[in-house]
Amino acid sequence: MRILLTNDDGIYAEGLCALYRCLSLDHEVIVVAPEAERSAVGHAITLSVPLRVRMVRRGREFRGYAVNGTPADCVKLAFYELVGPVDMVISGINRGANVGINVLYSGTVSAATEATILGMPALAVSLDAYRQESYCFAAYFVSVLVDQVFHWSLPFPFCLNVNIPHLPPQQIKGIKFTRQGTNRLRERFEKRLDPHGNVYYWQCGEEFMEEDPETDVVALKQGYISITPLHHDLTHSEILTRLESIKISY
Amino acid sequence: MRILLTNDDGIYAEGLCALYRCLSLDHEVIVVAPEAERSAVGHAITLSVPLRVRMVRRGREFRGYAVNGTPADCVKLAFYELVGPVDMVISGINRGANVGINVLYSGTVSAATEATILGMPALAVSLDAYRQESYCFAAYFVSVLVDQVFHWSLPFPFCLNVNIPHLPPQQIKGIKFTRQGTNRLRERFEKRLDPHGNVYYWQCGEEFMEEDPETDVVALKQGYISITPLHHDLTHSEILTRLESIKISY
Numbered sequence: 001m002r003i004l005l006t007n008d009d010g011i012y013a014e015g016l017c018a019l020y021r022c023l024s025l026d027h028e029v030i031v032v033a034p035e036a037e038r039s040a041v042g043h044a045i046t047l048s049v050p051l052r053v054r055m056v057r058r059g060r061e062f063r064g065y066a067v068n069g070t071p072a073d074c075v076k077l078a079f080y081e082l083v084g085p086v087d088m089v090i091s092g093i094n095r096g097a098n099v100g101i102n103v104l105y106s107g108t109v110s111a112a113t114e115a116t117i118l119g120m121p122a123l124a125v126s127l128d129a130y131r132q133e134s135y136c137f138a139a140y141f142v143s144v145l146v147d148q149v150f151h152w153s154l155p156f157p158f159c160l161n162v163n164i165p166h167l168p169p170q171q172i173k174g175i176k177f178t179r180q181g182t183n184r185l186r187e188r189f190e191k192r193l194d195p196h197g198n199v200y201y202w203q204c205g206e207e208f209m210e211e212d213p214e215t216d217v218v219a220l221k222q223g224y225i226s227i228t229p230l231h232h233d234l235t236h237s238e239i240l241t242r243l244e245s246i247k248i249s250y
Numbered sequence: 251m252r253i254l255l256t257n258d259d260g261i262y263a264e265g266l267c268a269l270y271r272c273l274s275l276d277h278e279v280i281v282v283a284p285e286a287e288r289s290a291v292g293h294a295i296t297l298s299v300p301l302r303v304r305m306v307r308r309g310r311e312f313r314g315y316a317v318n319g320t321p322a323d324c325v326k327l328a329f330y331e332l333v334g335p336v337d338m339v340i341s342g343i344n345r346g347a348n349v350g351i352n353v354l355y356s357g358t359v360s361a362a363t364e365a366t367i368l369g370m371p372a373l374a375v376s377l378d379a380y381r382q383e384s385y386c387f388a389a390y391f392v393s394v395l396v397d398q399v400f401h402w403s404l405p406f407p408f409c410l411n412v413n414i415p416h417l418p419p420q421q422i423k424g425i426k427f428t429r430q431g432t433n434r435l436r437e438r439f440e441k442r443l444d445p446h447g448n449v450y451y452w453q454c455g456e457e458f459m460e461e462d463p464e465t466d467v468v469a470l471k472q473g474y475i476s477i478t479p480l481h482h483d484l485t486h487s488e489i490l491t492r493l494e495s496i497k498i499s500y
Contacts, residue, residue: 042293042322043354050442050450072292072355077451081439101367103484104293105322110354113484117351117434144500152496154489177493179485184367189331192300200300201327229489234353234363235429239404239479243427246402250394 001027001087001146004078004115007094008071008107010037011056011064015093015127018135020062022143023090030086031064032078034071034107043110044070051077071111079118088146089115092125093138097163099126099216099226100181100208109161113232116159121149124159124230128220129166137172138164141225154229161228163220176224181208181215251277251337251396254328254365257344258321258357260287261306261314265343265377268385270312272393273340280336281314282328284321284357293360294320301327321361329368338396339365342375343388347413349376349466349476350431350458359411363482366409371399374409374480378470379416387422388414391475404479411478413470426474431458431465 003023007016011033023029035054046069056066065082067074075089091111098106108124115122123145127138141164149160161180165172188205210217216226253273257266261283273279285304296319306316315332317324325339341361348356358374365372373395377388391414399410411430415422438455460467469476 037298040295040297042291042295042360044292044294045290045355045453047290047453048287050452051439052448052450073453076437076453077439080437081441081451101482104360104363104367104482105295109484110292113354117354117432119434141500145498148498152493154492158489159486175498177490177496179487179490180483182367182481182483184369187326187330189301189327191331198302200302201331202300203295203297203323203326227493228484229486229493230484231432231486231489232351232354232484233430233432234478234480234482234484236409236479236481237429239408239481240427240429242404243402243477243479246427248395248398248425250391 003027003029004083004086004089005029005031006033006071006074006091006111008034008038008041009095010034011066012058015095015135017058017061018139019090019093019142022139030083031062032067032074032082033064034074035066035068038070038107040105041070041107042105043072043113046070046073053082071107072114075111075114086120089120089122090125093135094126095133096130097126097128097220098124098161099163099220100210101185103161103180112159113230116157117232119157121157122159123162125162127164127166133166137169159230161230163216163226165220165223167223171223172225173223176219176226178216178219178226178228179214180228181210181217183210253277253279254333254336254339255279255281256283256321256324256341256361258284258288258291259345260284261316262308265345265385267308267311268389269340269343269392272389280333281312282317282324282332283314284324285316285318288320288357290355291320291357292355293322293363296320296323321357322364325361325364336370339370339372340375343385344376345383346380347376347378347470348374348411349413349470350460351435353411353430362409363480366407367482369407371407372409373412375412377414377416383416387419409480411480413466413476415470415473417473421473422475423473426469426476428466428469428476428478429464430478431460431467433460
């Protein structure tokens with residue numbers, strides 16, 4: 001297969017490299033990724049400044065296109081200019097989970113969603129770790145998943161959000177197909193004073209309050225690999241049905 | 251009511267000011283908005299740099315909080331630090347429509363979605379114009395909508411994405427409750443050379459290919475005000491049902 005590999009941690013990130021190593025054994029893998037970390041950019045795209053592309057080499061591992069844009073920009077630019085359509089787009093492996101509400105903020109997931117909008121099947125892959133990450137098992141799991149997923153006859157194109165616990169493989173309890181958690185995070189802003197006496201705020205303190213066992217948040221916490229199918233239709237169909245009988249006078 | 255007003259065109263944008271003028275006649279309106287334009291930032295949030303807040307004055311119109319962040323940052327910071335919970339969050343009036351796939355890229359819509367995540371009802375409001383915009387009717391329409399929407403008994407909190415044609419009011423055909431269009435745009439990159447001979451790309455050429463008359467895209471094009479209820483659960487439930495019978499061997 002011809003696979004486009006991207007991420008939001010930037011082209012030099014270890015998670016992307018680990019995935020490249022594993023997938024390039026059996027597939028043609030082309031890398032188009034942000035030149036630097038672009039985490040939490042959501043589905044941002046770049047309209048007000050032009051995009052530039054550099055061919056970069058990551059040690060002896062691979063050559064790839066580094067773009068001064070967001071993950072969604074990378075997928076669009078790859079599709080329209082640099083690479084053309086591919087058999088699958090894979091975004092990751094992200095450093096840190098992308099479950100629950102964080103799915104909306106995630107550049108990793110938005111790259112995969114963008115691929116689906118453009119008609120290509122896509123995986124977003126994240127490892128639930130921020131320190132001393134080992135991507136070996138996660139990369140292996142993705143390579144296995146890629147080989148199996150086309151036999152599932154999913155409606156084309158599809159987008160799967162895969163989150164992998166950072167545990168020794170034998171401690172991973174299995175795989176759960178999940179829903180995205182929708183509860184808000186327990187979060188806060190830390191208010192500080194700079195050396196000049198001016199106030200600034202750090203956004204921090206994320207903690208999930210999700211308890212529904214069918215969600216990605218809870219499955220991952222329990223030690224399962226979570227796989228959530230995503231779409232890009234934000235319509236709230238239930239409310240839409242209720243609205244149909246309403247008249248607005250103006 | 252106590253209303254938080256934000257946008258993605260920045261605190262000095264005409265659309266925000268027009269809405270402030272109209273809404274402040276009947277409500278307490280607090281402005282917390284990006285200090286400069288942050289269009290197409292999607293649901294980006296700012297984690298790697300601290301946020302700063304300045305109280306600014308827009309002529310004789312209003313004082314408001316200007317934030318060096320995204321629309322979603324503004325809503326979070328308002329909720330947790332600057333303002334607290336409000337009765338409704340309104341994002342807009344955006345210069346340019348936010349329908350179809352653009353809903354995913356829109357900072358305007360993401361501010362409203364963020365409000366819903368935090369438990370507050372929200373409206374995202376956009377005017378389908380990029381030149382010689384007149385926000386008068388749109389602002390009037392929003393003030394009418396705000397007064398009526400709580401009588402509809404929508405499941406709380408809710409988020410409505412409102413798009414208004416830029417037509418003389420008597421030419422507007424009415425209101426349609428719509429679905430978000432999901433088809434990709436006809437888009438392209440314009441490849442140019444800078445004065446030093448280096449290639450750069452402009453992302454441009456958006457054109458909708460949507461034809462489904464139930465979508466926001468088509469309703470707006472036909473001269474209707476479109477109102478689409480949105481949610482923040484990206485789960486593709488139909489695919490999830492199909493996945494339940496699948497076994498992955500690894």
